[in-house]
Amino acid sequence: MKMSGLHRLALTVAAVGFCAAPAAAQDVASFYKGKNIDVFIGYSPGGGYDSYARILARHMGKFIPGNPTMTPRNMPGAGSLTLTNALASTLPKDGSAFGTVARAAAFEPLWGNAQAKYDPTKFNWIGSMNNEVSICAFWESAGLKSTEQFMTTPLVVGGTGPGADTDNFPMALNNVLGTKLKLITGYPGGNDVNLAIERGEVQGRCGWSWSSVKATRPAWLEQKKIFIPVQFALERHADLPNVPLVLDLAKTPEQRQILEVIVSGQPMGRPYVAPPGVPAERVKALREAFNTMMKDPAFIAEAVKGDIELELVTGQAVEKIVANVAAMPKEILTKAKEASTKPGATQIEKKN
Helix, strand or coil: CCCCHHHHHHHCCCCCCCCCCHHHHHHHHHHHCCCEEEEEECCCCCCHHHHHHHHHHHHHHHHCCCCCEEEEEECCCHHHHHHHHHHHCCCCCCCCEEEECCHHHHHCCCCCCCCCCCCHHHCEEEEECCCCCEEEEEEHHHCCCCHHHHHHCCEEEEECCCCCHHHHHHHHHHHHHCCCEEEEECCCCHHHHHHHHHHCCCCEEEEEEHHHHHHHCHHHHHCCCEECCCEECCCCCCCCCCCCEHHHHCCCHHHHHHHHHHHCCHHHCCEEEECCCCCHHHHHHHHHHHHHHCCCHHHHHHHHHCCCCCCCEEHHHHHHHHHHHHCCCHHHHHHHHHHHHCCCCCCEEECC
8 A cells, every 4th residue: 555655754753864063063062051941841730741841851951062951841821832832933042942832733823723823844843752642442331342333333532622632533533434422521631531431421532642541541451441443643553553543444535635634743742842043053953962862771761660652753754744744735634624623523512
């Protein structure tokens, strides 16, 4: 089967390096020596993005010429759009600040979101610490035994609100593939959805990061409490070789294109991005430090201890994914947006 450009990007995530001139390296070291880099986090403390960013801030500075200190700073709001807009406008463009934002933030301007006041192709993407795969998961009482059964069975899922994967992915499944998912939305967070599953308020959830499943609900996996009918990614996770990709369920080439756009951000995991206009030699230094950190034994040991899943996605790879989606036909982008953000065939209830 011929692979799409997005699929090929997900299968080949490699660093692209070149030898910097000594003068440029010295300039970078001189700039960063004695300085601090602010690592902004587009979410409140305690979540996955926060955990990833704080371990990065403890390790990455020693691999940057000049060995700057790094300070994590939370700037939550609007699903990380507050931070993404700030990176494009008000935050320093000299390499002394970068941040981690929602993977979907890269595509919000392409969907026509008026609150997204930036061009994602102009950002300097540093990389991602993992290649995220999301899933649908249903409690044992739902009685699911196969993906085919999932496709035709009315099921109730929980969500956290508009714009979240927990809401967008069920709508996309219904609108593109004809599943019969009812969405109860408005839970404060993903853990609240998990508790609702245990209480029997909902039968499952979609758009749940596999890394979070393993970190927060390992007993559910060990005790086979949940059934996983589909995964949202461009390639199957090594842990889930027998779970179909959502792309595998497409019945037409257009459906597959729409679904590719919707899941295209998954390989970006939890991306790190610097503002437009940062000098090229400093962008290069940040990318190389990020890549080196990801292979460092001390960093890996701390990540493993904290149940943080790691898989290097380079800044160049993220940049190519963003450019590829931006080049998609406008008609496909529009249909992808509508499929994942408009209820269409989805019955939605607001949690009281």
